[in-house]
Amino acid sequence: MSAEPSSSTSWTRNEIAARLARDIPDGAYVNLGIGLPTLVSNFLPSDREIILHTENGMLGMGPEAAEGQIDPDLINAGKIPVTELPGASYFHHGDSFGMMRGGHLDVCVLGAFQVSKTGDLANWSTGAPDAIPAVGGAMDLAIGAKQVFVMMELASKKGVSKLVETCTYPLTGLGCVDRLYTDRAVFELSTDGATVIELVGATTIDELQGLTGLELRYRKIPE
Amino acid sequence: MISKTSESAAAALADVADGATIMIGGFGLAGQPMQLIDALLEQGATDLTVVSNNAGNGDTGLAALIGARRVRKIVCSFPRQTDSHIFDALYRSGGIELELVPQGNLAERIRAAGAGIGAFFTPTGFGTALAEGKETRTIGGRDFVLEHPLFADVALISAYRADRLGNLTYRKTSRNFGPIMAGAAATTVVQVDRVVEAGDLDPEAVVTPGIFVNRIVVTGDRFDREEWADVR
Numbered sequence: 001m002s003a004e005p006s007s008s009t010s011w012t013r014n015e016i017a018a019r020l021a022r023d024i025p026d027g028a029y030v031n032l033g034i035g036l037p038t039l040v041s042n043f044l045p046s047d048r049e050i051i052l053h054t055e056n057g058m059l060g061m062g063p064e065a066a067e068g069q070i071d072p073d074l075i076n077a078g079k080i081p082v083t084e085l086p087g088a089s090y091f092h093h094g095d096s097f098g099m100m101r102g103g104h105l106d107v108c109v110l111g112a113f114q115v116s117k118t119g120d121l122a123n124w125s126t127g128a129p130d131a132i133p134a135v136g137g138a139m140d141l142a143i144g145a146k147q148v149f150v151m152m153e154l155a156s157k158k159g160v161s162k163l164v165e166t167c168t169y170p171l172t173g174l175g176c177v178d179r180l181y182t183d184r185a186v187f188e189l190s191t192d193g194a195t196v197i198e199l200v201g202a203t204t205i206d207e208l209q210g211l212t213g214l215e216l217r218y219r220k221i222p223e
Numbered sequence: 224m225i226s227k228t229s230e231s232a233a234a235a236l237a238d239v240a241d242g243a244t245i246m247i248g249g250f251g252l253a254g255q256p257m258q259l260i261d262a263l264l265e266q267g268a269t270d271l272t273v274v275s276n277n278a279g280n281g282d283t284g285l286a287a288l289i290g291a292r293r294v295r296k297i298v299c300s301f302p303r304q305t306d307s308h309i310f311d312a313l314y315r316s317g318g319i320e321l322e323l324v325p326q327g328n329l330a331e332r333i334r335a336a337g338a339g340i341g342a343f344f345t346p347t348g349f350g351t352a353l354a355e356g357k358e359t360r361t362i363g364g365r366d367f368v369l370e371h372p373l374f375a376d377v378a379l380i381s382a383y384r385a386d387r388l389g390n391l392t393y394r395k396t397s398r399n400f401g402p403i404m405a406g407a408a409a410t411t412v413v414q415v416d417r418v419v420e421a422g423d424l425d426p427e428a429v430v431t432p433g434i435f436v437n438r439i440v441v442t443g444d445r446f447d448r449e450e451w452a453d454v455r
Contacts, residue, residue, distance in 0.1 A: 055326065056250045057396045071454045072253060073395040073445075079251040079304075090395055092402040092430075093250075093276075094334040097327030101347060125352075132314055133323050134303035140327030140347045174350040174366075 008201040010183040016151050018043040019198075020109065020181045023149070024050055028106040031055065033141060034078040036151055037109040051087075053105055055137045057096050060088030077137065097137070100144025108145035110138070112152045112177075114167045117214050119177040119189035121150065122169035135172075142173030154182035154211065161212040163187065163194065184208060188221075197221040226387045228418050228439045232262035235412045235438040239268040239377055246333065246373075246404040247275040247285055248380035251304070254397035256381040256414045258442045260284045263379070269293045274333070274373055276326065276400060278302035278310035286310065294319060298373065300326035325353060328370050330403060336372035337406020337435070345370050378408030382431065385415040386422070389436030390429040394445075398430065405435035412438040416445050 011019065013036065021043035024030055031053045032040050041063070044050050052061040054076045061076060062083035070081045091099075099105060114122040124138040125131065142148060155161055163180060179197075180187040185208055186198040195217040196205060205218050229235035236259065239245070245263070249255030264287060273294050278301075279286025288294055290309040297319060302310050313319045324332070325347050335343055344367035348354040358369040380401040382391040391413060393401060405411045413436055446455045 054396070056253070057399050068453055071395065072450045073397040075251060075253050075396055079253075084395070090393070090398055092398050093326070093330035093400050094403045097330050101327055101331075101345065130315075132303040132311055133321070134301045135323055135325050135353065136301040137326040139325040139351060139353065143346045143349075144327070171351045 009203045009207075011200050012183070013039060013153075014042075016181050016183055019186065020149055020151055021045065023179070024048070024107055026050070029053055029059065029104065031100070031105055031108045031141060031145065033108070033110040033138075034136075036111040038078070040109055040151070053096075053099065054082070055093075055096050055100065055141070057091050057093060058084070058088060059091075060085045062088075097140050097144075100137075100140050103146055105145040107147050107149060108141050109149045109151060110141060112150045112162065113169045114162050114164050115150055115152070115177050115180055115189070116164055116167050117189060117194040118191055119175045120167050121148075121172045121177050122167040123150075124172045125170045127170050138172050142176045147178045148176050149179045149181060150177050151181040154184045154208075163212050163214065165214060184211075187216075193217070195219050227385075227389045227433070227436060228387060228441065229412075232258050232414070232440045233265065235259070235440050236262050236266050236377075239263060239266060241268050242270045243268060243376040244272040244274065244374070246375040246378040246380075246400075246408055247273055248378070248400045248404050249285075250276050250396065250399040252280055252284070254381050254393075254399050254401060255280075255284050256379045257284050259379040259381075259412055259414050259440060260288055262440075264288055264291060264293070270295050272296045272298065274298040274329075274375060274404075276300055276329065277304060278307055278321075280304060280306045282309065289313060289319065292318065296320035296322065298322040298324060298329070300324055300329050323353060329373070330400065332370055332373040333400065333407045334403040335370075336374045337403060340372060342369055342371045344368065373407060375404070375408040376410065378404040378411040380404050380411065380413050382413050382415045384424060385413060385418050385436070385439045386420065386424050386433070387418060387439075388421055389413070389431075389433030389439060390424050391415070391431035391433075391436060392424060392428055393430055402431045402435075405431050410437045411435055412440065414440045414442050416442060
């Protein structure tokens with residue numbers, strides 16, 4: 001699939017996914033979180049062998065099952081029927097989360113409500129008092145890979161930055177996000193704060209600093 | 224001669240007591256032991272604590288058990304789903320207690336119970352609301368939370384094939400919590416499509432050894448059911 005053309009200062013969700021997919025190396029074991037991150041699977045480079053993990057007990061997950069191929073025993077973490085690729089394996093939940101916690105996965109891709117400049121992640125609850133809490137594997141995934149990538153739009157629908165000094169939503173994990181892929185820029189996060197490593201189109205550092213209220217470094221990383 | 228096969232689901236669950244802690248396998252509907260849950264509904268035990276990943280889907284299985292007001296408390300990772308209306312309504316009205324546990328910690332607490340582990344330090348949840356009030360420790364420069372095992376009186380799980388000794392094989396992602404729940408309960412009841420002769424399961428392919436299984440209920444071939452029509 002090719003990403004549709006974008007405006008000069010921002011990427012579409014597909015373009016964010018396509019950009020992120022380019023950073024997943026050949027041979028990587030990868031978990032794509034529920035929601036936005038599943039878009040990444042459409043852009044995985046065809047010349048790389050990338051093994052997808054689903055936390056409900058499978059490595060070598062294939063595409064979503066087409067009509068007429070539905071197997072109730074073969075679903076992904078979003079409970080959507082999927083398929084298996086040659087070389088797939090199944091395992092129980094203890095092993096599946098051991099794979100994550102034990103640092104065996106190379107990359108995990110997550111969505112977020114907020115990410116702090118030092119890589120704290122908030123993606124499981126907005127803290128609304130009437131909401132029914134549900135965490136699933138979010139906290140395990142946040143600490144469950146050698147590299148944790150987040151993809152999200154940089155600003156909320158109301159124009160408020162979701163990259164923040166300190167998260168105000170309930171935390172999923174502390175200092176766990178390594179890279180943040182947004183519609184305006186790609187960031188590297190560490191205990192030292194946020195570094196912009198790629199600007200989208202004509203976006204400037206000044207604009208990003210204005211939007212986020214953060215002091216941002218810029219260090220262009222060649223892909 | 225050992226034979227763990229029960230004559231019916233009702234017979235296998237006859238001694239489940241009020242107030243019991245019940246583990247129920249499954250991730251969504253995959254691996255959810257529907258016939259055993261239906262039998263538990265029929266059996267009548269109430270004031271139950273249920274340990275399961277979700278809090279029921281639609282109107283059947285675990286959702287029906289919750290809807291019948293038989294569950295006092297649920298320990299799970301992801302109660303809220305698009306089709307969890309029965310749990311949602313009861314939770315909002317204060318009719319059910321919820322202990323929310325990150326999915327990997329839930330799995331490891333279940334595994335720990337079966338493996339004789341007193342408690343364990345896990346990085347998952349450190350610094351979050353779900354670790355509040357729990358003991359923490361920094362080990363090798365990394366922060367951990369102390370989590371305790373989860374035991375059950377009865378585990379209800381679903382597998383594919385059993386032999387009379389209770390050795391089990393599973394099918395695809397319906398395995399999920401089955402193998403670890405089998406170890407964590409005083410009594411493990413499994414529903415399987417079919418029981419085969421001892422020796423008919425390849426010992427190298429057995430996933431849950433029979434030592435973890437107490438009672439077997441035969442439900443008939445899943446491929447005869449409408450939901451499996453595509454893969455028959």
